[in-house]
Amino acid sequence: MMKLKNLFLGFIIFWINSFCAQCYYQLHMYDSYGDGWNGAFLEVTMNGVHVGDFDCDVSYTLDSVYSFTGATMNFIFHSGNWDSEITFAILSPSGDTLIYGPAPSDLDNLLHTSNSTCPSTVSCLNPFSLNASSLTTNSANLTWTPSASDTIWNLHWDTSHINSHPVNGVGNSINGLHNNNYSLTGLNPYTTYDFYIQAVCGANSNSIWSGPLTFTTLVIPGTCGFYVLELYDSYGDGWNGGYIDVILNGIVIDSNITMLNGSGPESTPIPVDSGDILDIIYYPDQWPEENSYTIYDQSGNIIVNQTNVQPINNGPMSSYGIQACVSCSSPISLFTTGITTSIADLSWVSTGSGGNSWNLEWGISGFSQSSGNLINNLNANAYSLSSLSPGTDYDFYVQEVCGANDFSSWSGPYTFTTNSLTVAGSCGIFQIALLDSYGDGWNGGYVDIEVNYSITQTVSLQTGSGPDYFDIPVDSGDVINIIYTPDNWDDENSYEIYNELGVMVVSEAGSNGNGPADTHGLTACQQAGSGPLNAPCGWFILETYDSLADGWNGSYISIDLNGISSHSLTMYSGSNTQIVPFMVDSNTIIDISYHENGANNQEQNGYKLMDNLGNTVAYELGSVSNGPLNTNGISVCQSTSSTESNSLNEILIYPNPSNNLVNINSKELISKITITNTLGEVVYEKYPEQSFLTIDVSSFSINFYTIKLMYGHQQKVQKLLIHR
Known part of the structure; x- marks a missing residue:
């Protein structure tokens, strides 16, 4: 095939060289x-x-x-x-x-x-170097260069569009011109036109048409002239789909202004009358951080210069409320940052009309101006409000002061809302802190916060390096899961979790192109087996079996806690073992009920219930034509001693169950750690001499393990469940 391809290519080259x-x-x-x-x-x-x-x-x-x-x-x-x-x-x-x-x-x-030996198929060559000059709002002077001896020409022009060529029979034509220039009049202001020129070679013989040459007539100035909008791109490839709409006195007068390519500047005139209100609305697309724009007033002074807002990387801000041709222009680009339950940082941009101080008025959203809180003669274009009410909408207005009795009109209102107070749970508030190592936010990544396996919040770091804190109200024994969903630049993301005492109990960071790991099974406020009557007892584990791995075929198990249905589960085809953890309080009564539900092969089904220490408290298998028996009246966590409770309070092991990392936090230095599996084999051993450490258990298979800790003259033994 390659030889044939080369032979064909050689033939083509030979044909071109020899004949053409x-x-x-x-x-x-x-x-x-x-x-x-x-x-x-x-x-x-x-x-x-x-x-x-x-x-x-x-x-x-x-x-x-x-x-x-x-x-x-x-x-x-x-x-x-x-x-x-x-x-x-x-x-x-x-x-x-x-x-x-x-x-x-x-x-x-x-x-x-061309040194071609092939003669032209037309009697004369077409003109070239078409040009349009002396442009006004309604006229243009057209010129062209004759190609050789041509002295008569045909001219065609039309508004610029895909069918403006003379062959389409639309537009305007003048034939038999004897000068290689022509003045067009009666044109429309700020309109783009195409023109074409053709040489007349002789009777019934013309050259091909040259063109189009495209030109745009000038804009009619307003009563005070026109402003100029200039677009720039720092990379030099245009705005990649981004564009601007120009709104004058509430009406869109020019839309989809963009740069197709290059670095700019590309200019657009905006006719204005004195007192006109101009809004410049920016719409980002791809690579918006490369885009910027500048606005010049009727005298050529820069009044707005908007570049990319760091670290948001969402392109230049829009500009609102620009007053045309006034001695004292209103501030623009009102904004708020740093919003908390009681604080907000206000800012605005001066349009450069000579003012060096500002008046600020603020109040509850919807207030009538002159009835709000007035602060005069601010020397900076920013102000921090404090002592605000949580979860409340506020408005603010700003006015520029250009001199004695020379004030701009008010800009605003800009509306913002303070953060709401978080209602603490029965044992307080956990907090999650989001951070980003690069400083541009999480770029679309986010975490779902689950409390007792229900999503209560979805949070992200919008901008900056953080930390941004989010409150998690918790009750004693609540189980917290943090589920991370990646997007762009995930390895820059990290998060930390602090308990109700402000102690960091989880720290996860991205690395090697991956975001931070999830956190599962973090138990709030109390450890299993500690505390007074009806305090959290810990995790019980129900393990179900199907020896044929074909599922339970419709039969299922229900778990009742103190007579109230808590869980319902079955097994599906393809699995012969399933582990289901659930949290119980001290003195809870557990009932396990098996429901046949008309299923086949029930003798293959079974279950085992293990307590918070890993002890088997119920184990039932199906018999001939029957499923496993029910288990009723299991009373849990009645024998926890004060010594055992104190021991649990001295050392924290979390999360438990775990799927990836296990943290150990002790009041004393831990001298030795040993982890054994259900066969008694040592799978991990270390002599840390530390009070806090993290163990990677991601390689451990799903099962129970025993952790034995040596500290001071004591030891602690606790069950650890690996569950994914």
Whole structure:
């Protein structure tokens, strides 16, 4: 196949060189990586008329461009991605090499007069160098350069659109012009037009049309002139879908203003009358942090300069309430940050009209101006409000002071809401702190906070490095799970959890491209087996079996705690063992009920119940044609001694159950740690001489383990469940 391909390519080159070389330019285009030119291309025009765009699809492409004798050829290279892989050569019809080498950064106009031996198919060449000058709001002076001996021309123009070419029969035409210029009048202000020109070669013979040359008439100034909006892009590839709408006195007068490519500036005039209110609304898309814009007033002074807001990286802010042509302009871009239950930091932007102080009025949302709280002659464009009420909506207004009896109009209201107070649980409030090592927030990542296996909050770090704190109200014995969901730059994210005493009990950080690990089974406020009557006793484990691994076929188990249904579960096909942990309080009565529900093969089903210390308190298997028996009246945690309770209070082991990491926090130095499995085999042993450490149990299989801790002259033994 490769030989045939090469043979065919050689034939094409031979054919071009032998039969067409005197008429065609040859384009030899190469890509060293073999994936084509990735958006780059060569644009070719002949006598100012677009011939085509040419590029390489794979490693090498040979293409050709027809020309006739004396035609002016123009080759323009347009950059793409990975230009460093590109090489090309351009050969003239006579075989001369016009250019050969890597893709240049500045091949703007490679002009060449064709040395083709092929005559033109028309009687004369088309004009070139079309131009529009002396633009006004309703007129333009059009000029062009004759190609040779042509002295008569036909002119066509229309508003710029896809069908403006003369062949489509729309627009305006003037035939038989004897000068290579023409003044168009009666045009519309701030309108884009196309014009085309054609040489008259003789009776019934014309050149091809040259064009379009596109131009835009000037805008009609307002009573005080016009403002100018300039767009910039720091990377140089345009705004990548981002755009601006211009609103004047509440009406959109220009929409979808954008930069298609380049760094800018690209300018848009905005006619204004004295006192007009101008809003500039920015809509981001891709890479908004590269975008910025500047607004100039009627005298050419910069009054707004908006760049990307760090660290949000959501592009420049919109600008609201710009007053046109007034001696003292109103502040713009009112904003609040640092909002808590009682504090808010207010800020605004001056439009540069000469003021150096501001008046501020604020109050409960909806207040009438002059009835709020007034603060005069602030010397900075920011102010921190304090002693606010939690969970309350507020408004604020700002006015610029330009001099004695010279004030701007008020800007506002800007509305914000203070944070609500968190109602503490029966044992207080846990807190989760979110952090980001890079300082740009979690970039879409978030955590779900589960309390007793129900999602109570979904939180994220929107901006900055943090920490941002979120309250978790808890009751004694509540089980807290933190479920992390990644998005972008996950390994920058981390979180910490603090208990009701402010002690950090969990710290998880991302690394190696992965976000922080989840946290499961963190028990609030009290350890299992400690405390007074009806305090949390700990985790009991129900383990269910199916020897055929075909599921329970409709039968199920229900768990009642103190006569109230707590859990209901069954087994599905593909699993022969299932572990279900559940929390119980001291002196709870547990009833385990098996429901046959008309299922088959019930003799294959069974269950085992283990207490908070790992002891088996119930074990039932099915018999011939019958499922396992019920177990009723199990009373839990009645024999916890004060010594055992004190021991539990001295050392914290959490979370338990665990799926990844286990933390051990002791009041005394731990001299030795041993973990054994159900066979008595040592799976972990260490002599830490520390009071706090974290053990990685991610490689442990799902089962019960025994942790034995030596500290001082005492030891502690506790069961640990690995559950995923």
